Amino acid sequence: MLFFARWKVWTINAVCALGILLSIPAFLPRDSIGLPGWFPWRHVNLGLDLRGGSYLLLEVDMQAVIRERLNNIRDSVLVRLRGTEIRYSGLAIRGQSVQMQLRDPQQAQEALRLLRELAQPVTTGAFGGSTPDLVATATPEGLVTLELSEVALRDKATKTIEQSMEIVRRRLDPEGIRELQIARQGNARILVQQPGIDDLETSKRLLGTTAKMTFHLLDSTADCSTGRGPAGVNCLPGSDSRDVQRIYPVRQRVEVDGANLTDARAGNNAQTGEWVVNFSFDSIGTRRFADISRANVGQPFAIVLDGKVLTAPTIREPITGGRGQISGSFSAGSANELAVLLRAGALPAPLTIVEERTVGPDLGADAIRAGVVSILAGAILVLIFIVWTYGLFGAFACIGLAANLALTLAILNMLEATLTLPGMAGVLLTLGLSVDANILINERIREETKLGKTPFAAMESGFKRAFSTIVDSNLTTLIKMLLLYVFGSGPVKGFAVTITFGIITSMFTATIVVRLLMVTWLRWRKRSALPV
Amino acid sequence: MQLFPRLRLVPDGTQIQFMKGRYAGLILSAVLSLLSVVLYFAPGLNYGIDFKGGIVIEARAPGPVEFSTLRPALSALNLGQVGLQQFGSPQDVLIRLERQRADVAERCRAKRPPANEQERQARQRAVTEEEAQQCAVEEVRASLEAYRSGTQVRRVEAVGGSVSRELFVNGMMALGFSLLAMLAYIWFRFEWQFGVGAVITLLLDVTKVVGFYVLTGFQFNLTAIAAILTIMGYSINDKVVVYDRMRENLRKYKTMSLRELIDLSINETLSRTIGTSMATFLATIPLALFGGEALEEFAITMLFGIVLATSSSIFIAAPILLFLGEDKLRRGPPAEDAQAADAAPIP
Numbered sequence: 063m064l065f066f067a068r069w070k071v072w073t074i075n076a077v078c079a080l081g082i083l084l085s086i087p088a089f090l091p092r093d094s095i096g097l098p099g100w101f102p103w104r105h106v107n108l109g110l111d112l113r114g115g116s117y118l119l120l121e122v123d124m125q126a127v128i129r130e131r132l133n134n135i136r137d138s139v140l141v142r143l144r145g146t147e148i149r150y151s152g153l154a155i156r157g158q159s160v161q162m163q164l165r166d167p168q169q170a171q172e173a174l175r176l177l178r179e180l181a182q183p184v185t186t187g188a189f190g191g192s193t194p195d196l197v198a199t200a201t202p203e204g205l206v207t208l209e210l211s212e213v214a215l216r217d218k219a220t221k222t223i224e225q226s227m228e229i230v231r232r233r234l235d236p237e238g239i240r241e242l243q244i245a246r247q248g249n250a251r252i253l254v255q256q257p258g259i260d261d262l263e264t265s266k267r268l269l270g271t272t273a274k275m276t277f278h279l280l281d282s283t284a285d286c287s288t289g290r291g292p293a294g295v296n297c298l299p300g301s302d303s304r305d306v307q308r309i310y311p312v313r314q315r316v317e318v319d320g321a322n323l324t325d326a327r328a329g330n331n332a333q334t335g336e337w338v339v340n341f342s343f344d345s346i347g348t349r350r351f352a353d354i355s356r357a358n359v360g361q362p363f364a365i366v367l368d369g370k371v372l373t374a375p376t377i378r379e380p381i382t383g384g385r386g387q388i389s390g391s392f393s394a395g396s397a398n399e400l401a402v403l404l405r406a407g408a409l410p411a412p413l414t415i416v417e418e419r420t421v422g423p424d425l426g427a428d429a430i431r432a433g434v435v436s437i438l439a440g441a442i443l444v445l446i447f448i449v450w451t452y453g454l455f456g457a458f459a460c461i462g463l464a465a466n467l468a469l470t471l472a473i474l475n476m477l478e479a480t481l482t483l484p485g486m487a488g489v490l491l492t493l494g495l496s497v498d499a500n501i502l503i504n505e506r507i508r509e510e511t512k513l514g515k516t517p518f519a520a521m522e523s524g525f526k527r528a529f530s531t532i533v534d535s536n537l538t539t540l541i542k543m544l545l546l547y548v549f550g551s552g553p554v555k556g557f558a559v560t561i562t563f564g565i566i567t568s569m570f571t572a573t574i575v576v577r578l579l580m581v582t583w584l585r586w587r588k589r590s591a592l593p594v
Numbered sequence: 595m596q597l598f599p600r601l602r603l604v605p606d607g608t609q610i611q612f613m614k615g616r617y618a619g620l621i622l623s624a625v626l627s628l629l630s631v632v633l634y635f636a637p638g639l640n641y642g643i644d645f646k647g648g649i650v651i652e653a654r655a656p657g658p659v660e661f662s663t664l665r666p667a668l669s670a671l672n673l674g675q676v677g678l679q680q681f682g683s684p685q686d687v688l689i690r691l692e693r694q695r696a697d698v699a700e701r702c703r704a705k706r707p708p709a710n711e712q713e714r715q716a717r718q719r720a721v722t723e724e725e726a727q728q729c730a731v732e733e734v735r736a737s738l739e740a741y742r743s744g745t746q747v748r749r750v751e752a753v754g755g756s757v758s759r760e761l762f763v764n765g766m767m768a769l770g771f772s773l774l775a776m777l778a779y780i781w782f783r784f785e786w787q788f789g790v791g792a793v794i795t796l797l798l799d800v801t802k803v804v805g806f807y808v809l810t811g812f813q814f815n816l817t818a819i820a821a822i823l824t825i826m827g828y829s830i831n832d833k834v835v836v837y838d839r840m841r842e843n844l845r846k847y848k849t850m851s852l853r854e855l856i857d858l859s860i861n862e863t864l865s866r867t868i869g870t871s872m873a874t875f876l877a878t879i880p881l882a883l884f885g886g887e888a889l890e891e892f893a894i895t896m897l898f899g900i901v902l903a904t905s906s907s908i909f910i911a912a913p914i915l916l917f918l919g920e921d922k923l924r925r926g927p928p929a930e931d932a933q934a935a936d937a938a939p940i941p
Contacts, residue, residue: 119757419749422749439880444876531834534834535830539828545771554819
């Protein structure tokens with residue numbers, strides 16, 4: 063074990079040098095030392111607990127999505143069976159299905175044929191196969207059940223989460239310039255991590271709005287004084303806080319949907335100077351809007367956002383250009399917020415914040431200081447102890463430890479891992495644990511020397527015997543850290559990450575780098591006794 | 595060529611008959627662990643918000659915080675028990691609230707009309723705990739601002755019931771699986787007696803750490819799980835080193851009694867055991883001193899765990915092996931011996 067081929071020596075030196083080089087970006091800003099452009103300038107990210115920021119765990123209301131689909135199905139059943147021979151009663155949503163009772167059970171087959179047309183295809187598998195999302199069954203008594211299939215529910219969940227994540231991103235980071243991390247967690251959760259907490263309240267507001275915008279006609283004949291309009295008409299309040307009492311009779315039928323918007327910008331009205339939101343439709347929206355406005359000149363229409371009437375102007379002339387303006391009592395801020403929401407699109411389901419962790423930036427700075435001071439102090443204490451106990455070989459061990467830290471940092475840099483405060487604690491513990499390897503080796507060498515072995519023989523068997531112990535003890539720790547990573551969450555994961563890489567690299571530095579140092583020294587000084 | 599006298603924590607040639615104290619060690623350890631289990635049930639652990647749900651808010655006022663005025667201001671919010679703790683400078687205060695009951699959310703709903711249809715629909719459903727946490731945070735923020743303007747909220751953690759239950763289950767699974775993994779690993783690498791000995795020792799260790807958490811009143815949260823796992827890792831490291839030496843000596847000294855052999859192995863590895871403990875201890879001390887609110891408890895627990903793990907390697911793991919393996923370990927498992935015996939020519 064004591065002979066190192068020339069290429070091995072070079073490789074070991076190269077790995078250490080590379081480790082030191084790649085660990086630099088963690089300390090210095092880019093371009094501060096004039097490294098060439100191809101140099102992989104990657105560095106660890108500071109966790110939110112170190113630089114300040116917020117961690118929001120959002121839960122998507124899947125039930126709402128399913129309810130909406132079931133509502134749609136019920137409505138389509140009404141439309142589909144209208145004008146057919148089929149008579150039924152008791153059409154209603156029960157659990158995750160829509161049920162109805164046929165007057166004539168003989169018509170079951172015909173009814174099922176018609177109702178199966180309502181199903182939407184769900185893509186399954188990688189080859190583009192698809193199955194209907196509805197399972198329609200009928201009992202001999204004529205009870206017809208339309209149920210959402212298991213596959214459909216799963217597909218719906220996946221799509222809802224993906225869509226929600228995309229919309230959350232577009233809302234919180236419309237320009238795509240913020241360091242925002244949005245990740246899926248489990249079946250119905252989204253984790254949003256953003257640095258900085260200045261606009262946390264805005265973020266929460268943006269996430270708490272579904273932003274479903276629709277265009278409706280008003281029914282000026284309907285009576286809303288009882289709070290409930292006649293069939294086909296909703297009585298909706300105005301959004302303006304000044305006339306929150308005002309109730310509009312809005313027809314249920316959606317004329318144009320917010321999904322047909324292509325753009326929305328905050329701006330000033332040229333005449334009044336107040337803040338407005340200008341929007342434009344895509345081609346379908348433009349055509350529909352033109353048709354409706356042509357047919358209803360002189361009538362009022364309403365722009366409804368999440369169940370509130372934003373504005374209800376009267377159509378003065380056909381609007382064919384596909385552009386419109388929402389006015390109301392906007393401020394610059396609220397006009398901008400609405401524009402962002404409209405551009406991003408509506409959330410497919412409401413989101414709830416189930417976990418919030420927020421750290422202010424100055425607290426983060428304190429934490430960094432605490433971490434750095436602890437690491438430095440700990441390292442110095444360990445170095446003193448190890449040199450005091452093992453002398454020169456202790457000093458070699460310290461060089462090994464330094465290489466250990468550099469390599470660990472280099473790997474974290476390369477992976478662009480996240481360094482948290484517990485992660486910094488992990489660095490310290492790594493220091494303690496990797497010293498263990500050095501202590502094992504040195505103690506072994508001492509024992510072998512006491513048995514009267516020559517320096518080379520003592521070192522040889524010292525390393526060899528200590529090695530299996532080192533592997534055993536490190537592997538058990540690695541297993542633990544893997545489990546902590548899998549089951550832990552947030553900053554604690556950072557602890558597992560630093561210890562894991564710290565231990566892996568310590569196997570290299572403690573057994574190979576330190577051995578090379580010792581062997582080189584021994585060949586050079588040709589001592590007859592080891593300084594242990 | 596020694597420039598300075600070397601530090602030897604364990605003098606060379608130390609020979610302590612540890613196995614003499616095996617009953618005392620085991621009994622003491624068992625009693626302490628039993629007491630810890632009792633403590634676990636009463637008064638019980640101080641669960642942190644990770645596992646219990648609830649709210650922690652750290653705030654910094656422009657001047658020193660007077661609890662006598664802040665406490666009534668926060669109690670007036672009617673959010674259940676309010677824990678106030680000062681740490682660091684007198685301007686800093688840590689506010690702990692228990693997990694809010696769902697009906698707290700009604701108050702925020704009442705204060706703010708539904709902003710949109712979705713919210714109106716949401717409000718037809720029952721109030722949720724999650725909504726209540728957010729509501730309580732809002733109220734405390736407002737109240738802090740009213741208490742003294744310029745008070746900064748530096749940190750907020752709000753965990754609802756469903757998340758905290760999951761985190762707790764996950765934490766316990768991490769602990770359980772790692773015990774199993776250790777048993778399997780040691781069993782695979784050594785004889786089964788070693789595996790059982792190690793896991794029993796770990797169980798005794800872990801219960802004592804839990805007892806430590808009860809006694810100190812430290813927050814039992816995800817960081818505590820990390821601490822326990824690290825202590826377990828550290829403890830098993832220690833056992834592996836001692837066991838490794840025993841296995842080696844079992845092959846080397848074929849006639850020595852197991853009791854002598856265990857004593858010999860412990861003594862031979864003693865200076866390493868103490869040395870490593872010392873180094874890890876030294877590395878952890880600064881964390882306990884400067885680590886701040888978040889890491890202080892972790893570090894102090896680690897320090898306790900290091901002492902615990904070191905002593906349990908000597909006084910627990912080894913005697914258990916002596917009881918389990920009195921004659922079995924001797925009979926032949928070492929593979930090399932068996933092979934050597936097979937290969938030996940029969941005269």
